[in-house]
Amino acid sequence: MSLAIQQERSPGWMSFIWQAHRGWFMTFAMFAVSLIVWKIHGTETAFPQSWVEAFPFAEKFKEFDRWARPIIQPTTRAIGAGVTWFYEIVVDFLIFTQWQIIFLILVLPAFAYGGLRLGLLAVCALSTWLVLDLWDESMETLGLMTISIVISIIIGVLLGICASQNDRFETILKPILDTMQTMPAFIYLIPAFFLFGLGAPGAILATVIYALPPIVRLTSLGIRQVPAGIDEAATSFGATRLQSLIKVKIPLAMPSIKLGVNQTVMMALGLVVLATFIAAPGLGDTVLSGMQRLNVGKALEGGLAIVLMAIVLDRVFYSIGHVDQTSNNKHDHRFRLFPQALENFKPILYIEYGIDWVWRQIANAGRFVAHSVSKPVCFLVAQFDAAFAVKLRELLLRRSFLIASLVLIAVLMLLHTYFDIFNNFPREWKHRFRTPVNQYMDELVTNKVFYAITTAIKEALYYGLINPLNMFLKGLPWWYTTAIFAGVAWLIGGRALAIGTLFGFLFIGAIDLWSFSMITLSTVTVSVFICFLIGVPLGVLAAYNRTADAIIKPILDTMQTMPVFVYLVPVIMLFGAGQIPAVIATVVYALPPLVRCTALGISELPEQINEVSSSFGATMTQTLMKVKVPMAVPALTLGINQGIMMALAMEVVTPLIGGKGLGQEVFTGMSLAHIGRTLQAGIGIVVLAIILDRISYAWSRSQREALGTN
Amino acid sequence: MRRELNLAVLSAAIGLSLSAVPSVHAANSVTAVDLDWTGAVVTCRTIQYVLENEMDYKVKTVSMPGGAGAWEAVRAGDVDYYCETWPSYNPVKSEYLTEYGGDGSLSIVADTGIVGSSGYYVPRYMVEGDSERGIEATAPDLKSYTDLNKYKDLFKSLESGDRGTVIACPVVAWECEDQKRMDLLEVDFHAQIMGSETAHWAEMQAKYKRGEPFFAYAWAPHWIHAALDMVEIEMPVYDEAKWPATTWAQDVTFKFANPKFMEENPDVVKLLEKHRLTNSQQATMIYEIDVNKRDTDEVVEEWMAANESVWRTWLP
Incomplete structure (x- = not known):
């Protein structure tokens, strides 16, 4: 708009062109001058050596590191040991538990939160890990990622809340977050390993540093964006500042916080391979060692496993954030396999009916299990507090899917402990595609065209x-x-x-x-x-x-x-x-x-632009080049x-x-x-x-x- | 909020069931490191095989690139021992040995038996031709560095201009000084640093497959010599005073370990002291792993099974 006004004011065509294309003229002029300077100056020039010598940053920092490391190391190593302990519990559980049970534990939340499609995607991802014989590696990576993400979320949300409450804290935090986001993770990998330990602890803490900024920013942003009126209303009803924060503002900021969680998940997964440089276990090692041995196929297998993990984790966290809480009828909507448009096609509709029937049976069974669990539990609780027992019963029944899943998993685990009902993943089912990929690569390299x-x-x-x-x-x-x-x-x-x-x-x-x-x-x-x-x-x-x-x-x-x-x-x-x-x-x-x-x-861009533009007689290309692209600048x-x-x-x-x-x-x-x-x-x-x-x-x-x- | 509660309950339940999982840590556990070149991995795995199958140790392996970071890991006790060090390629070595070896925070244990050599190579088809692939000998007289300038046009590349190109030692931190060497020897070549071993071998292999000329740095024992048929170009013999206008010294590779670990595990130290691999023994395994792309553990186990008489002598 302002552009148009300027044009109206300027009389001559020369200044019109100047106004409209000022940026271009200046760029061109700058380039021309630079070219002249370059022509005159010619050779490569170094920065004045005396300045460089006066500022021996690297050596000074190395000295500082030598001095500081023995002082900090005991504390950081203790933190590292704590993280390692926790990591080992999680990963031992994931690896040494029979794969069928882990499979269920991981797939059920995807079904519960994301419906049939996400559930199937998760099944697909986990099956790929199994088939490619990358199960253990995937579990190690999953363990590393889960712990890093959980730590990032806890620290990030806390920092974000503090930043939203205190302007000075936010001003101090901002440049630190900027630096964290632009500093390549490579740079703090080595210090992370020196301080916290090789492998899992160093990798987890480096990942936390890397993945922290978005959640801090989005938490603070979310809370700050809550309209002042709501806060005032809460205070006028007698809520303290803390109460208003916890009961009103944070719940209202949830969408923004969830977006932050999402970003954090994606960032964390971006560090899987890099962390291998300080001996992080898992899929990153598959990719890196595949790369180091020029085994493109192996690296691609590892890469595929990581991509699937990223997509599933991303979608699961997304759907946790996007469940419509008001709809009671959600299962009807979520357990749909095909796009709605295809339902005019009869067989598709029957498949949907079939799925729906299966789902209803599962839901009934789940409700039945939840009932049977809640009865004895609530009976016991009622002996102490009748009112609470009623609430508890309601709570348990509402989570029938979860209760049923937990019971199923527990039963399977018990059965397996005593009767050994599960087998290992059969060898014949494992298939790797690295050999054909490598052969294809070889052919491509020698292909003359x-x-x-x-x-x-x-x-x-x-x-x-x-x-x-x-x-x-x-x-x-x-x-x-x-x-x-x-x-x-x-x-x-x-x-x-x-x-x-x-x-x-x-x-x-x-x-x-x-x-x-x-x-x-x-x-x-x-x-x-x-x-x-x-x-x-x-x-x-x-x-x-x-x-x-x-x-x-x-x-x-x-x-x-x-x-x-x-x-x-x-x-x-x-x-x-x-x-x-x-x-x-x-x-x-x-x-x-x-x-x-x-x-x-x-x-x-609004639809009307097309109409307006074509009513003035512009072709589609003209609309695109003269109207839409400029507006999309x-x-x-x-x-x-x-x-x-x-x-x-x-x-x-x-x-x-x-x-x-x-x-x-x-x-x-x-x-x-x-x-x-x-x-x-x-x-x-x-x-x-x-x-x-x-x-x-x-x-x-x-x-x-x-x-x-x- | 309800959904989050669900998740919390689920994770709590998982946490509870965790306590049922039995601990799997063996009493005698050591940590070894898989470095980023196959030779070192093979050396390490042969030691690991004996530790696990004959000495009832549980070996945990971590993978990381070799070099100063890994040395630091041994010093800090994150890794117990380091299987194969090439003295020429650790410019920080002297610093580490005086600093850490000197104050006792790193100890040299023994040689590995592998004697490494480094130099420059051209593909054999350049010198002798290859009738099977229909490649003519483009540089029949190329034997020594003094012949290089004559053929420099063959080795021209995009970034070298009129000069020839040497595919140089891939990592700057190894301080190979290829460019200085070429300049001092008055060889009109541009040293192209590929940035990583991966890139280095990939470039050589791609050129070889296409039958193009190249002049490249390589070391032995290495799978590249099994995969590509190459001729070494003569360089001036190693002389410390003239370095880098000479070739590298022979690398008597060695093992070192964390001193505290050595005190606590005399058995392992004895094994490390007695353990020796020859170049050809290592090269056979490297070939299977890198050229035939077979699984490392499978190859090492197969070799150990076939060469029991060799490793029996390593036992403490």
């Missing part, structure tokens, strides 16, 4: 984008690059952002990471640019075409949950190692948010912001396939167990991430404001 294509892509990327940008960024003098970034930050986000950017870049230079950072910057830029080129058309396609959407969506889901380590080896085998495969792997990882945001941005910029963050997160993984830059420093520091060096490279990544995030976020906001939408 395919190789010609990958080589062409590689060369185009190298000569067209990566090499020029590398030369450009490395060749620009440090003071110039710093000034440009600070200037852009000033224009987009104001003075505070500019000052922050300035200090961030000076800091990176002072800790001797200048040239590493420039390589990182160019890799990230190129990757996000390619993501943009591929992601936007895909997003538009998904927004316009339901079939395309249905195809793209599960692929994106898999791309986001599949551990990157699974596709590193195929990428090297097909593209060779170096900066190009690093860019390709980064694109695969950072593409989903761009596609999603574009699709969302376009499909969220805010969503797009948000997608770019997300893409940048994902690309930076990938920086610490790509060194494994020859990526250079800050990530390589992290790896070198890690291999040398030099905490200072790892940490300083990590801080470099955090600084870059925060600068890029703030600038692109401010840009996204200014775009939204320009469109007058919020």
Whole structure:
């Protein structure tokens, strides 16, 4: 809207163009000036060495670590031992109990909360673990994940509540959370293991750090968003501040908290493979050792098991948060296998009837069991407190499914203990698909046509984008690059952002990471640019075409949950190692948010736009290019912001396939167990991430404001 | 809220039933580490086999990449012993041995019997050709590093420009100094660091399968020599004073352990002291695991069963 008003005010066409395309002109001018500076300056320039020497961060930190570690270690190791004890109880139970019983224990909640479809999905996931012979590994990972998630939720909700109650606490917490979210987990893996112990304890605590921020943020946000009127009403009825918080605000903030739990679950699962670097047991080891031995099939098996775990856990937590509590008739709705549209087709309807009948029988049986359990229990309780017994009975009967499940599991366990009713999972049922996958990989590597294509892509990327940008960024003098970034930050986000950017870049230079950072910057830029080129058309396609959407969506889901380590080896085998495969792997990882945001941005636009636009005689393409895409720019910029963050997160993984830059420093520091060096490279990544995030976020906001939408 | 209560009740019930599970920890338990190269895993598993089958120990294995982190784990007592160390590739070794070995927090136990050697290789088809695959010899006179410049065009890559490419030692922290070596020896090659062993072997294997020329760093014993037929290129012999303008010293690999553990488990220490594997023994198992992609435990058990006379001599 504001754009239109500006246009009305400006008289001449020159200034009209200037107003409409100011951003482009300035970008172009900046680029031209940079090119001139680069031409004059030419060679690679180092950050002033005297500054670097005056600031020996890594060595100082190493000294600090040596001094501090013996002091903290007794406490942290004790915490670690506690966590290990708990972990071992859980995992021993999961592994040493007969698999059929664990199967039931894990599948029943999925049926209870998510209905038939989720239940079947869970059955599918657990069967896959069994068939692929990854049961023990899956149980170890499940144990690690469950404990990490539970600890994260407890700490996160508590911190979130405190932050919602105290503004000063929230201001202190915010930068810490930002750092936690942008700091690559690699950097605190080694310290986590030094402090808390190798394997499970270190892995659990690193996962907690990694998965904590979303739940803290969303809890605090949820509580703060409760309208003030409700709080006032509660207080006016005589509730204390604490009562109002516990009885009114937290229940109202539940949806937001549950969203936080969801995010935490997904984040935690993202760390499964990385944690293997400090000897975390489980599926991560399957993936990593498969990768290390170039056994793509094995890595893929492990990856598939992790993807299934992520999807099921995500959906279970989601449906726990989304059960409609008012509907009494929920079973009729939830136990449906096919989409409603298919019910016109008779056989489908009969299948649904059959399922419904089975479900009713199960429900009846459950009710019967619950009755038989509640009678003696309530009789006993009634001897002490009759009123409570009535309440208890009601409570038990309402949970007939749960009671019946528990009784079933208990009976099966007892039967198995005394009569040995279950067998181990039969060997003949176990099937691995690693051999065909490996054979297929071999064929692909030697396939001449395919190789010609990958080589062409590689060369185009190298000569067209990566090499020029590398030369450009490395060749620009440090003071110039710093000034440009600070200037852009000033224009987009104001003075505070500019000052922050300035200090961030000076800091990176002072800790001797200048040239590493420039390589990182160019890799990230190129990757996000390619993501943009591929992601936007895909997003538009998904927004316009339901079939395309249905195809793209599960692929994106898999791309986001599949551990990157699974596709590193195929990428090297097909593209060779170096900066190009690093860019390709980064694109695969950072593409989903761009596609999603574009699709969302376009499909969220009101229907009327189509009508208005076509009534003015615009074709579909015109409507898309001239109206819809411009209006979706805010969503797009948000997608770019997300893409940048994902690309930076990938920086610490790509060194494994020859990526250079800050990530390589992290790896070198890690291999040398030099905490200072790892940490300083990590801080470099955090600084870059925060600068890029703030600038692109401010840009996204200014775009939204320009469109007058919020 | 009701649903959450359900979950809470369920988990409480699970918690209760947990107490019924019997404890499975054996009295004599040791922790070993599976490092990230197959040779070390094989060495470790042969020791583990004897501990579990002959000495009534329960061995818990953890997997993690080798190097300083794993050394630290032994020092801290998270891991009891470390099966195979290559002295050339632990630049922190001297620091660790003086710091931790010196103050007694790490102790060297014995050699493993494996003597490692490192060097540079080209595929045999480049020198001799391969009539079966229809590959002509592209560099028939390539024998020593002095011949490399003559053939540098064959080894050009995207990132090397006019220079040849050496697929260099993959991990920066190993401090192989490939680029310095090439520069000092006046070989006009660019050292491309692949970032990880995985990438290194994958690149070599992919090039080999396509029949392309490459010049790469490798060490032995390693499965790559069984999978790919390669010729070693002569380099100047090791000389500490001239390093890195020479090849690597022979690596007499050794085992070390946590001193407190050694005090408490003299039996295990005796086994570690007597245990020896030869290069060829290790290489047979590595081949089965990495080239034929068979299960590690299966391969080790098979080998142990077939070579009882060998490991009987290790028994304390």
